[in-house]
Amino acid sequence: MTQRLYAPIILLLVMIFLIGPFFIIVAASFSAGDTLAFPPQGFSLKWIAKVFTVESFRQSFAVSMFLAIGGTLTALLLGIPASYAMSRYKLPLSETVRFLVSTPIIVPGIIVGLALLRYFVIPVGLSITLALFLAHTALVLPYAVRVVSASLANLRSDMEEAAVLLGSSRLGAFFRVVLPNIRGGILAAFILGFVTSFNQVPVSLFLSGPGVRTLPIDMLGYMEIVFDPSVAALSALLAFLSIGIVFAAERFLGFSRYV
Amino acid sequence: MFQNRTEALALALPAAVFAALVFVVPVVLLLSEGFKSADQWTLSAYVDFFSQSLNRTVFLRTLKLGALVTLAAAVIGYATAYAIVSLPPGAKGKMIGLVVLPLMISPVARTYAWIVILGRTGIVNQALMAVGLTDEPFRILFTETAVFIGLLQLFLPLMVISLISALENLPRDAVPAARVLGANWFQVFWKVILPLTREGLVVGGTLVFTGSMTAYITPAILGGSKVLMLETLLYQQVTVANNFVSASVIAFILIVMSFAANILLKRIATARNRT
Amino acid sequence: MSDASFLSLDKLSLAYGKTIAVKELDLDIRKGELLALLGPSGCGKTTTMRAIAGLMTPVSGRITLDGADITRVPANRRNIGLVFQSYALFPHLTVFENVAFGLKLQGIGGDELTRRVDAGLKSVGLTAFSGRKTPDLSGGQQQRVALARSMVMQPKVLMLDEPLSNLDARLRLEMRTELQRMQKETGVTMIFVTHDQVEALALADRIVVMRDGAIEQIGTPEEIYNNPVSSFVADFVGFENLFAIRNGKLVAAGGIELDPAGPLPDAAGLAWRPRAIALGAGPFTGTVRGVSFAGGTREYLLESGFGTVKAEADVSVPGYPLNAEVAFDMPISAAAPLHRFG
Numbered sequence: 084m085t086q087r088l089y090a091p092i093i094l095l096l097v098m099i100f101l102i103g104p105f106f107i108i109v110a111a112s113f114s115a116g117d118t119l120a121f122p123p124q125g126f127s128l129k130w131i132a133k134v135f136t137v138e139s140f141r142q143s144f145a146v147s148m149f150l151a152i153g154g155t156l157t158a159l160l161l162g163i164p165a166s167y168a169m170s171r172y173k174l175p176l177s178e179t180v181r182f183l184v185s186t187p188i189i190v191p192g193i194i195v196g197l198a199l200l201r202y203f204v205i206p207v208g209l210s211i212t213l214a215l216f217l218a219h220t221a222l223v224l225p226y227a228v229r230v231v232s233a234s235l236a237n238l239r240s241d242m243e244e245a246a247v248l249l250g251s252s253r254l255g256a257f258f259r260v261v262l263p264n265i266r267g268g269i270l271a272a273f274i275l276g277f278v279t280s281f282n283q284v285p286v287s288l289f290l291s292g293p294g295v296r297t298l299p300i301d302m303l304g305y306m307e308i309v310f311d312p313s314v315a316a317l318s319a320l321l322a323f324l325s326i327g328i329v330f331a332a333e334r335f336l337g338f339s340r341y342v
Numbered sequence: 343m344f345q346n347r348t349e350a351l352a353l354a355l356p357a358a359v360f361a362a363l364v365f366v367v368p369v370v371l372l373l374s375e376g377f378k379s380a381d382q383w384t385l386s387a388y389v390d391f392f393s394q395s396l397n398r399t400v401f402l403r404t405l406k407l408g409a410l411v412t413l414a415a416a417v418i419g420y421a422t423a424y425a426i427v428s429l430p431p432g433a434k435g436k437m438i439g440l441v442v443l444p445l446m447i448s449p450v451a452r453t454y455a456w457i458v459i460l461g462r463t464g465i466v467n468q469a470l471m472a473v474g475l476t477d478e479p480f481r482i483l484f485t486e487t488a489v490f491i492g493l494l495q496l497f498l499p500l501m502v503i504s505l506i507s508a509l510e511n512l513p514r515d516a517v518p519a520a521r522v523l524g525a526n527w528f529q530v531f532w533k534v535i536l537p538l539t540r541e542g543l544v545v546g547g548t549l550v551f552t553g554s555m556t557a558y559i560t561p562a563i564l565g566g567s568k569v570l571m572l573e574t575l576l577y578q579q580v581t582v583a584n585n586f587v588s589a590s591v592i593a594f595i596l597i598v599m600s601f602a603a604n605i606l607l608k609r610i611a612t613a614r615n616r617t
Numbered sequence: 618m619s620d621a622s623f624l625s626l627d628k629l630s631l632a633y634g635k636t637i638a639v640k641e642l643d644l645d646i647r648k649g650e651l652l653a654l655l656g657p658s659g660c661g662k663t664t665t666m667r668a669i670a671g672l673m674t675p676v677s678g679r680i681t682l683d684g685a686d687i688t689r690v691p692a693n694r695r696n697i698g699l700v701f702q703s704y705a706l707f708p709h710l711t712v713f714e715n716v717a718f719g720l721k722l723q724g725i726g727g728d729e730l731t732r733r734v735d736a737g738l739k740s741v742g743l744t745a746f747s748g749r750k751t752p753d754l755s756g757g758q759q760q761r762v763a764l765a766r767s768m769v770m771q772p773k774v775l776m777l778d779e780p781l782s783n784l785d786a787r788l789r790l791e792m793r794t795e796l797q798r799m800q801k802e803t804g805v806t807m808i809f810v811t812h813d814q815v816e817a818l819a820l821a822d823r824i825v826v827m828r829d830g831a832i833e834q835i836g837t838p839e840e841i842y843n844n845p846v847s848s849f850v851a852d853f854v855g856f857e858n859l860f861a862i863r864n865g866k867l868v869a870a871g872g873i874e875l876d877p878a879g880p881l882p883d884a885a886g887l888a889w890r891p892r893a894i895a896l897g898a899g900p901f902t903g904t905v906r907g908v909s910f911a912g913g914t915r916e917y918l919l920e921s922g923f924g925t926v927k928a929e930a931d932v933s934v935p936g937y938p939l940n941a942e943v944a945f946d947m948p949i950s951a952a953a954p955l956h957r958f959g
């Protein structure tokens with residue numbers, strides 16, 4: 084008897100702890116009151132509407148989208164060839180390369196942001212936007228390499244040799260045979276990279292300037308000044324966006340196979 | 343396996359050079375600042391750092407919270423993961439999905455919710471006053487407790503996922519066999535489950551510990567300036583005090599502790615294995 | 618160039634990093650023959666095949682094909698076909714697209730493409746599967762697709778890596794006949810790599826037995842089967858009783874010497890198949906330690922004063938029970954003389 088109840092009770096409690104706060108955020112964002120509170124005071128859509136009118140949110144949303152899409156694409160552009168070299172070639176110094184492309188996952192993001200600020204932005208005059216772009220690309224690179232490497236490992240390498248023996252160049256074999264077969268893995272890497280970059284805070288902390296800051300940093304800043312439910316509304320919207328993307332990916336691709 | 347080294351290097355170098363230039367070089371430069379004073383190699387910055395009681399408090403608090411969150415995540419993680427792997431396949435997949443789901447949501451949003459829950463007029467205080475346990479609202483927000491709760495919620499999924507994959511690889515009959523041999527549940531866990539899942543525990547533990555130690559958002563929102571942790575202290579040192587040397591010291595401590603946690607957990611795991 | 622050296626390997630040496638896999642190999646392959654590279658794993662047969670295909674660059678030596686030096690010609694311009702052991706089909710393409718892959722790269726399109734791919738599919742009996750994705754096919758069908766994919770290219774040489782090893786017994790026989798038929802019809806020079814002597818003996822016109830990166834023996838299946846030149850080849854093709862010859866005596870595997878039953882030939886050793894051991898009478902005696910029934914024959918394990926002897930006798934002859942003492946003979950005339958031993 085006790086054993087039969089064990090699983091449901093544990094899982095219910097843990098899920099309330101993990102997911103409950105998210106529902107509170109969603110509920111609070113429909114509040115009619117002017118301060119963040121639960122249970123919400125009345126029902127209105129005004130805070131959700133307000134999110135779209137705050138100029139800085141719009142700007143920082145654009146920055147974050149640019150970083151998440153551009154940074155992840157760049158990371159893939161760098162990461163796919165590197166993964167391919169590591170999985171298919173006798174690569175000299177392969178351990179060093181592997182270490183280099185995976186360190187961004189080991190080192191705390193705040194340190195990376197600070198290092199870029201200290202050595203690129205301040206002395207060299209590198210623009211904040213570019214610094215953010217470099218930082219986010221570096222941050223996503225390990226994920227890109229890991230996911231793409233995993234799908235390459237599942238792909239037999241004699242397929243490329245077969246293509247070459249049928250007259251294809253090695254580069255041609257990559258595009259004709261390898262790429263079409265790791266498309267799912269690449270898309271999974273893209274989504275993982277996008278979500279990681281979009282939600283990333285520490286790396287961007289030091290990298291903000293006039294008109295250029297990421298959305299999570301902007302939200303943190305807004306919270307310090309105004310304590311209304313608009314951040315809750317924005318959080319809820321973003322959460323639904325992330326969940327929507329992941330669900331679609333899982334549904335159409337079996338995303339979780341790759342992560 | 344292709345033999346052409348030039349081709350291999352041409353493919354791998356862009357990523358390696360990028361990571362080296364954007365990442366490794368600046369970080370190493372930053373870390374080296376903490377060991378230098380007037381172009382001399384010295385540890386004086388570290389001596390200075392630890393001579394201030396605030397810094398010592400923050401350092402110990404970061405370690406303590408990291409350890410406590412890891413311990414709590416391990417205990418709750420085992421209970422949750424064991425419950426999940428014993429579910430039928432369909433329900434199991436959905437549960438895993440629900441555990442992973444929070445990881446996709448912005449940590450800012452996830453942490454923000456706790457303000458509503460733990461604040462002076464938050465749900466917890468409302469409930470406590472409603473049942474008459476207290477007349478005055480408790481101060482929960484901006485305490486270590488709030489940071490602990492926030493970190494645990496943030497990182498528990500990582501532990502659960504690591505332990506689920508470890509438990510899935512458990513030999514099917516190990517637990518029933520131990521039960522048949524007369525072991526009670528505590529003995530089963532200690533003698534069978536723990537030794538056989540220690541790698542999952544090490545992976546999960548490392549993720550949770552380093553995650554907690556290097557989290558910024560949670561201590562910033564739920565701890566504020568009252569409950570500084572190393573990351574928030576680092577931020578203050580740069581933005582308020584403009585002290586890059588001190589920031590470098592903190593950065594180095596964070597990196598060392600991350601690596602040390604990984605090595606230590608591996609040690610613990612193998613030590614248990616030998617007995 | 619003559620037909621006798623259509624494809625020539627000239628002092629070919631191959632290595633993986635610092636590990637030498639093949640040393641100074643010389644081999645002439647005739648136009649239109651069906652050649653087997655036979656040997657245990659690690660003997661260098663697959664490496665040799667990969668070098669011929671151009672998938673690996675020789676350390677030294679030359680490869681000539683049809684009169685041209687192809688040692689430095691890249692793999693995609695050699696026009697050599699290879700059917701991989703795993704078949705290496707492209708899972709994202711249909712059967713038709715797989716077979717059309719190489720032709721399209723040559724710029725062939727339209728009606729000619731369709732005609733040639735259809736002809737290729739027809740020759741392997743897969744016309745009905747043209748639109749299927751390859752992962753949906755059975756192992757045997759996948760191999761036929763791989764075969765058609767290579768053959769539509771009209772390669773100068775077609776190589777096959779362990780072509781029968783992934784098939785079950787029935788399909789194996791079917792594929793064997795099909796490969797022979799295809800080879801006779803098209804006249805393509807075919808080289809296949811195998812570790813299975815039965816496969817090599819049944820399929821090949823000529824067999825190259827390899828050992829430790831060098832050729833141990835070249836010959837027709839009959840020659841290899843009946844006249845192995847060395848103890849290595851003899852062991853590989855089923856001579857289970859091997860004796861070295863030293864100072865006019867036979868030396869068993871355990872080092873025990875015995876006097877031969879007659880004058881010895883000028884050789885380094887002698888080998889008997891189990892069938893060649895005569896049971897019932899002779900100068901030697903052994904104790905039956907094992908009997909197993911093998912259809913038309915019984916196989917015996919005899920423990921003699923000089924070691925274990927494997928013998929085989931028709932079931933029509935009365936059998937011997939376990940632990941029986943049996944007299945036997947190893948007639949010199951029934952033995953294969955070996956030129957190299959060890």
